Amino acid sequence: MASSDVEEIPDVLIIGSGPSGAIVAGELSAHGFSVVCLEQGEWHNNDEFPGRQPEWELLGANKWHRDQNIRRTPSDYPVEVSQSDITPIMFAGVGGSSVLYGGHWMRMLPSDFRMHSLDGVATDWPLTYDELAPFYDAVESAVGTAGVPGDPAYLRGPNPPLPPHPIGGVGRTAARGLASLGWHWWPASNAIASQRFGGLTPCVRWGTCETGCPEGAKASFDLTHWPKALNAGTRLVTGARVRQVTLDSRGRADGALYLDRLGREHHQRGRMVVLAANGVGTPRLLLLSSSPRFPDGLANGSGMVGKRLMLHPTSAITAVYEEDLKSWMGPAGQAIYSLQFYETDLNRGFAGGAKWECVPTGGPMRAVELLSQDGFDSAWGPGAQDRVRSVVGHSVHWGILANDLPDESNRITLDPVLKDSDGIAAPRSNYRISENSQRLLAFHREKMNQAISASGALRTFEESTSVEAGHLMGTATMGDDPETSVVDKWGVTHEVPNLCIVDGSVMPTGGGVNPTATIAALALRAATHLVSQARWQEVSG
């Protein structure tokens, strides 16, 4: 039985402390709302991250692996992936998956919001790029993105508050190849501080961004947003795993049941509930919160909860060069990107496009992994050290991040067998890479190989599709029609007027760029709306 240890009911209960939860907590607290946030993970600090240690690559393959199914900490919940071409990955902790992200900071393009109108696929968003642009601006100012203004891909584009990072040998080599073909490229925008900014220290190029920044330079939201939210009065409860959103007698959300580190159950109440648990965790929680009033899952009258999972399939080509590019050096982070083939051209036989990103390639373990693609005698045996030497520091990782069209058969459900460490049903991912995505990736690999050839590469290693993806989108989609969507254009669920969703679940399409900027902008937009509409907002109690 749940203990009722909270007497004062906060105005807002937020579930999840990643980018979107952090933004909403900070915004609402700053405007005088009382806010409690439940986070299943813990705080982490820079000294925990392995980037300074010689065995960094080994620790990144286990304790600090991006995949929770490999990392297997008690805070992480497992995801059942036997029927999934790609494993959805995430990190449970204050700051959420931004603790381990690469900080690639990209805005979607205006056409991404209108794919149905323009291309006859997917659905249009109930808002436009222009409506979201001021919120992109605001979150970029708060995050401290570093880059160069003026990317000709955007009419009304980013104006990063911090100057760019050096693009290094990696960026210069790739840029020369793209430039020689007359193709678009731009110095990358990264959520990594190039100068001291708020609580962030300047990047010193450890190059280990995706195992946590040991320097405190990467703009993870535990550093950029949580200190302000806490100062403004938000109460953050860590080690709190929510198992159900609760309702009052009128069907309004009135709190959440959660288990603490010792497995004791608590009922945290809230006059309004905001889900910020990511594109897997949010549908999981809605499905776990079924009740006689909502037998198919909370706010799931449309049947869309969990459906339209988008993960951004990727391909990668690692190109090897004669010159020493010092490609073990950070930030990693992207050096440059290209949007040359981003827009849909249906004559290519598929809809959507992709961002290309050029990033460093890490150390010798990655080189061995790549060489192993060519067989035993490439990675091992006489001369192995020379072959590793030819790759380490001499290579560029060219990545293709594909626009992933929504498909209702790609979905999150509750697994009947797998449980988390608290015995709660784990999410199950059913995800197949679509024919559209396969064609898209094949086209882009062909074009990318042209650019790589033009950049003077000696040889390449090609990886046709990724096995994991941290871009979790689409599973509680936004729309004007309650029959076909879960939330309205502000993130408020159609069926429960005081239940709001602010993470990547709400994205109707995912574009072909890293989604954190868009998730963050949407969360700020939703929070701004909640503040402005508070007088009329329905609440529990």
Added chain:
Amino acid sequence: MTELLSQEQINVFWAIADVLVPPSGSAPALREVDAELAWFERVAAARADLVPRLQVVLAGMDPDRLEAQLRSMFDNDRVDFEVLAVFVAGTYYLIPEVRTVIGYPGQLRLPPSQDEAIDQLEDLIDQASSHQWIFRTIPS
């Protein structure tokens, strides 16, 4: 020395390393540069999850036909081969002398100079800025 492996297992481990990363020229043998197994211990701490399997795999190796066995494992038993690969390559390429040979200094703290970013873009940015518009304008 390590308490994780018996002397017999250590001998097999070093013999495997002689096959996978054989010494040549300036590249030393693993048994030479990690005679005390200090670097092996670091790898074992980082990948403690794999140590029990390493012990099993080493016990199943035949010292008289290591290369053939390793080639067969690479083709047919990749999971166990990767266990050996993690410990052999993980240890070998962790050692400073070997890192010098392969030109890898490790991940370093390298603050950029104030002008480095601008200098690196100086001869490139004009071309990027003048790229023709290829993106779709959306009617509002």
